[in-house]
Amino acid sequence: MTNQEFDIIDELYFVTPYSQLKEQTEYSDDILSENLIRLIQKGWVKVYSSIDIEIAYDEASFQDSFKTYFYLASKKGLLRHNT
Numbered sequence: 057m058t059n060q061e062f063d064i065i066d067e068l069y070f071v072t073p074y075s076q077l078k079e080q081t082e083y084s085d086d087i088l089s090e091n092l093i094r095l096i097q098k099g100w101v102k103v104y105s106s107i108d109i110e111i112a113y114d115e116a117s118f119q120d121s122f123k124t125y126f127y128l129a130s131k132k133g134l135l136r137h138n139t
Contacts, residue, residue: 057136058091065095067081068101068129099132101128101133105125107126111125
């Protein structure tokens with residue numbers, strides 16, 4: 057797990073809107089999107105269209121919409137984060 061991935065998962069113990077994630081990590085949109093994609097593909101982060109609606113990761117539309125989503129660390133991601 058990279059330092060950036062660690063920092064991102066550290067903010068995702070609860071469903072978190074992108075704007076709050078960006079504010080807390082202070083990473084650029086490019087760095088966040090790159091890391092979020094990697095974390096989602098590893099199964100360490102889940103994507104939500106709203107606070108209670110999980111959606112499947114769609115590579116084709118993610119770049120257009122990632123700023124509107126909410127994120128949550130998965131159990132697998134939390135376990136990895138805490139080891």
